[in-house]
Amino acid sequence: MMTSDFLLFIVLAVVAVASALSMLISRNAVYSALFLVINFATIAVFFLLLGSPFLAMAQVAVYAGAIMVLFLFVIMLLGAEQLRQDQDLPWQRPVAIVLGVILLVETGIIVFSLGFQEGALPSFTSFAADYASPADIGALLFNEYLLPFEITSVLLLVAMIGAIVLTRKQKSE
């Protein structure tokens, strides 16, 4: 079904862009974090539409769950949800917006000049039940991508040690 794909995509895309913009404009960091949770949830649904239930679940559990809880925890721990709004560099905002528009236009030109619009994605109704199942992704992860996977474990260990060292109480003198 071409139309149901398109309808779902448009509705979700509007929600994703609106929540991302709200995150950008929101004055309060807690609201920003909650808008970002909405954004991550819509991206999880996009993963489902693209036939990847495992990634959708990982997205919800790791991003919307663990990472955003960590963000909210730190925001509330520091009580830093609101900052003063006056800028030290008043010309920074217009310059940033101009640069953002240039980036967007540039990507658009690249996308439409490389002819990606001809590549059609399969409809989400056409995927087999076990397409991109955890078993398939796990097999790929432990065969073709074994070395990056092992390096990932070292990365997580380093991040864990780094976080502990950085937040540890300094010995007095």
Place this chain on the structure above:
Amino acid sequence: MPVSYYFMLSAILFTIGALGVLIRRNAIVIFMSVELMLNAANLAFVAFSQLHDTLSGHVMVFFVITVAAAEVAVGLALIVSIFKSKQSINVDELNELKQ
């Protein structure tokens, strides 16, 4: 449905994230914008993986999620320790190297 729709959505989300990094002064919101940019890249990865009918893009997204988790853990630890010494996480006020 053409893959370019997903690519444009990904580009728009990435641009919003980049604007967030440039405009906002709150270090935590800057971090959240970086997460948004990573997610936009993930979306493009999965869309292209689907276009070429391979699972490699999905595995890449898995790695990106792991790196994002590590980055957030270290970044938030840095923010907490900066806040302890300066009582602020406004990036405009973080302009000296010594404590």
